Amino acid sequence: MDASLDxxxxxxxxxxxxxxxxxxxxxxxGTAMPQSPEALLDALFIExxxxxxxxxxxxxxxxxxxxxxxxxxxxAMRSIVRASGPGLKLESVLLADVDFLAAVHPxxxxxxxxxxxxxxxxxxxxxxxxxxxxxxxxRDCAFELTVPKLATGSGLRTHLSRSCNxxxxxxxxxxxxxxxxxxxxVDPDFVLADSATETAExxxxxxxxxx
Amino acid sequence: MPKTILIVDDSSSVRQQVANALxxxxxxxxxxxxxxxxxxxxxxxxxxxxxxxxxxxxHMNGIEMVQAVKCKPQFSKLPIxxxxxxxxxxxxxxxxAAGAVGWMVKPFNAGQLVAAAKQLTQ
Numbered sequence: 188m189d190a191s192l193d194x195x196x197x198x199x200x201x202x203x204x205x206x207x208x209x210x211x212x213x214x215x216x217g218t219a220m221p222q223s224p225e226a227l228l229d230a231l232f233i234e235x236x237x238x239x240x241x242x243x244x245x246x247x248x249x250x251x252x253x254x255x256x257x258x259x260x261x262x263a264m265r266s267i268v269r270a271s272g273p274g275l276k277l278e279s280v281l282l283a284d285v286d287f288l289a290a291v292h293p294x295x296x297x298x299x300x301x302x303x304x305x306x307x308x309x310x311x312x313x314x315x316x317x318x319x320x321x322x323x324x325x326r327d328c329a330f331e332l333t334v335p336k337l338a339t340g341s342g343l344r345t346h347l348s349r350s351c352n353x354x355x356x357x358x359x360x361x362x363x364x365x366x367x368x369x370x371x372x373v374d375p376d377f378v379l380a381d382s383a384t385e386t387a388e389x390x391x392x393x394x395x396x397x398x
Numbered sequence: 399m400p401k402t403i404l405i406v407d408d409s410s411s412v413r414q415q416v417a418n419a420l421x422x423x424x425x426x427x428x429x430x431x432x433x434x435x436x437x438x439x440x441x442x443x444x445x446x447x448x449x450x451x452x453x454x455x456x457h458m459n460g461i462e463m464v465q466a467v468k469c470k471p472q473f474s475k476l477p478i479x480x481x482x483x484x485x486x487x488x489x490x491x492x493x494x495a496a497g498a499v500g501w502m503v504k505p506f507n508a509g510q511l512v513a514a515a516k517q518l519t520q
Contacts, residue, residue, distance in 0.1 A: 292411065321485045395502040398498065
């Protein structure tokens with residue numbers, strides 16, 4: 188495992204021109220939730236990520252970068268999970284250095300291999316998108332998830348689909364860094380309710396039921 | 399003689415987490431990376447007393463695996479517990495109709511999983 192990554196990992200390629208940036212979140216004075224579906228999806232995405240790694244002191248901050256690239260020769264890992272449903276396409280890209288992944292892996296350091304870490308990059312993204320799906324189901328929005336696509340190397344990029352606008356966020360731990368990006372493409376008539384409806388039918392994370 | 403549990407998940411990290419929990423409780427485990435491998439493992443290993451199965455996997459998903467296994471009379475009583483990130487009611491109904499015995503949403507509670515395994519392999 189490459190443990191020599193430093194703060195240069197996951198450096199920005201540069202700031203995006205304003206026209207290329209995703210639409211900024213608009214706050215409704217009466218609620219804390221943004222109004223556009225893309226902004227709401229992004230807010231739920233970050234909420235899901237923070238819940239998923241709630242036991243770690245992770246700081247998540249948005250970045251205005253057009254894309255994030257891992258500089259050579261540092262090795263990083265990337266996973267991509269896509270989702271599609273009526274009027275909606277999502278692409279979640281998780282790009283992390285190995286030290287971040289090792290810090291949040293459920294197995295202890297002695298047991299970890301490069302293969303474990305790459306797998307965990309995929310599983311984290313899978314669990315993240317699973318949580319986002321649960322949140323969307325509670326807002327009457329369903330979609331299907333793909334299995335994670337994985338890559339390991341240097342010079343990995345987050346911004347893959349030219350037609351997509353990504354919202355990037357940096358997640359930092361003392362041990363390492365990660366970039367978390369969501370691209371959302373929604374039809375003009377796509378609607379996502381501002382607030383969740385509690386429904387007994389949707390099973391949430393950690394729940395268990397015998398049939 | 400420890401009871402054998404088949405763990406079917408495309409994530410090696412999850413398989414290892416589940417195996418660690420089950421080993422600590424005295425079970426032995428075998429593993430498969432997708433539904434196709436899982437269905438083959440059930441056919442080939444008569445010692446398997448229970449299956450813990452993910453849903454979203456390549457080649458054959460978990461619900462298709464339950465259907466493939468449960469359509470054979472010799473496996474009609476083999477308990478299959480779904481362990482997945484999914485909580486969608488439509489998928490849960492499909493798994494139940496296919497013959498799964500329960501549904502657990504990741505991240506899992508090791509104590510809950512072991513208690514379920516003990517109950518289902520009695």
